[in-house]
Amino acid sequence: MTTKRPADPYHYGSPVGGDHFCDREEALAGVEARMLSGANVVLLSPRRYGKSSLLLRAIDRVRRRGGSSGYVSLIRCSSRREVAEAVASGILNGPLSSMTRRRENLKELLRDLRIAPVLGVDATGAFSLSFAAGGAPTDWESVLADSLRLLARRSRQRPTSLVLDEFQRVVEIDEGLGGVFKAVADELSTTSLIFAGSKLHLMHRLASGPGAPLLGMGERIVLDVIPEHSMTRYLSNRATAAGKHMDAHAAGLIYAAVDGIPNDVQRLAFEAFLVAGDTIDEETVAIAMQRIVSHQSTDYGELYERLAPTQQRVLRALACEPTGAVYAASFLHEADVSNPNSVRAAIDVLEGRELLRRRDGVWMVSNAFLRAWLCQ
Numbered sequence: 416m417t418t419k420r421p422a423d424p425y426h427y428g429s430p431v432g433g434d435h436f437c438d439r440e441e442a443l444a445g446v447e448a449r450m451l452s453g454a455n456v457v458l459l460s461p462r463r464y465g466k467s468s469l470l471l472r473a474i475d476r477v478r479r480r481g482g483s484s485g486y487v488s489l490i491r492c493s494s495r496r497e498v499a500e501a502v503a504s505g506i507l508n509g510p511l512s513s514m515t516r517r518r519e520n521l522k523e524l525l526r527d528l529r530i531a532p533v534l535g536v537d538a539t540g541a542f543s544l545s546f547a548a549g550g551a552p553t554d555w556e557s558v559l560a561d562s563l564r565l566l567a568r569r570s571r572q573r574p575t576s577l578v579l580d581e582f583q584r585v586v587e588i589d590e591g592l593g594g595v596f597k598a599v600a601d602e603l604s605t606t607s608l609i610f611a612g613s614k615l616h617l618m619h620r621l622a623s624g625p626g627a628p629l630l631g632m633g634e635r636i637v638l639d640v641i642p643e644h645s646m647t648r649y650l651s652n653r654a655t656a657a658g659k660h661m662d663a664h665a666a667g668l669i670y671a672a673v674d675g676i677p678n679d680v681q682r683l684a685f686e687a688f689l690v691a692g693d694t695i696d697e698e699t700v701a702i703a704m705q706r707i708v709s710h711q712s713t714d715y716g717e718l719y720e721r722l723a724p725t726q727q728r729v730l731r732a733l734a735c736e737p738t739g740a741v742y743a744a745s746f747l748h749e750a751d752v753s754n755p756n757s758v759r760a761a762i763d764v765l766e767g768r769e770l771l772r773r774r775d776g777v778w779m780v781s782n783a784f785l786r787a788w789l790c791q
């Protein structure tokens with residue numbers, strides 16, 4: 416008997432679905448139920464934990480149950496105009512897609528926007544909409560609000576939801592923009608908006624504290640890593656399906672080496688799969704780790720060079736020894752920094768770039784491969 420070898424035993428670097436998706440049942444059910452009932456959700460996690468994968472799967476499930484839904488990523492937006500364009504395009508392609516097939520309907524819908532958009536079609540056949548800026552300054556916040564209000568057209572007929580992924584971009588572009596979403600979300604009481612983002616310090620600024628625009632906007636779901644037992648079972652099963660053996664010990668080592676971060680678990684497992692003969696074991700995992708760090712070394716070198724010297728030393732000190740006591744004399748000495756304020760400033764920058772993160776009170780380098788490179 417021959418075993419069919421899947422081309423990809425593991426997948427990393429972009430959202431996963433199908434056989435590459437494991438666990439997350441509870442979070443998925445929570446998001447799905449809210450999408451169908453018109454409740455909002457704020458979904459938070461560091462990058463690479465699986466937010467987008469989870470949301471795309473939730474949209475699929477909701478559609479199968481008769482809901483209208485769609486997905487917008489704000490990752491490439493750098494101005495308020497681009498946010499309005501991304502949101503309007505996402506709504507036309509997602510929740511309103513069945514209403515936009517006829518040209519008259521589409522024209523009629525777009526009449527609700529205060530600026531007439533230019534409609535294009537991208538390579539995938541999806542609408543891409545742009546608002547040509549006139550000479551006069553434009554009230555982009557109102558254009559964004561008009562765009563969001565298009566959702567009301569659908570929610571009268573069906574459960575309607577819209578995912579706004581990479582929502583931290585909103586704060587990076589303009590602190591006040593979050594308020595527009597809040598105001599319109601309050602109006603659209605039967606529509607479900609899902610705000611998802613990384614850069615937890617920014618997302619927390621949006622979601623908690625006095626005057627925070629997303630405060631009390633809906634259920635807050637914080638996505639942690641996938642539990643070890645499901646992730647390691649997934650790793651072993653996928654290895655078997657692709658014709659190699661991975662024992663529980665090796666799977667556990669892979670998980671632990673990268674702090675259980677789903678993207679990095681899949682990446683290390685993939686490399687170990689390539690390195691191994693018939694069996695993925697402790698030795699192949701160690702070689703795989705080395706290979707990834709070495710493949711990345713040019714990128715890491717460039718990243719490191721772009722940091723200021725104090726940031727470099729703080730990063731390196733925390734790579735080799737994570738600690739919560741970053742203002743203690745011993746850490747200042749270790750990182751060769753003259754005072755706590757300089758440490759604070761360096762950590763702010765490093766956290767803002769998602770190079771450092773605090774887990775259970777301890778500051779650590781968030782990427783295990785970078786951490787290994789720094790400590791070599």
Ligand SMILES: Nc1ncnc2c1ncn2[C@@H]1O[C@H](COP(=O)(O)OP(=O)(O)O)[C@@H](O)[C@H]1O
Pocket residue numbers: 426427428429430431435436437438439460461462463464465466467468469641677678679681682
């Ligand atoms: N449910 C999951 N099961 C297995 N691997 C996952 C899962 N979710 C995410 N991953 C891994 O993490 C990677 C990044 O997922 P993604 O959804 O893009 O994360 P995020 O949106 O939080 O940055 C995927 O390519 C995959 O390797």
Ligand SMILES: [Mg+2]
Pocket residue numbers: 466467468580
């Ligand atoms: Mg994502």
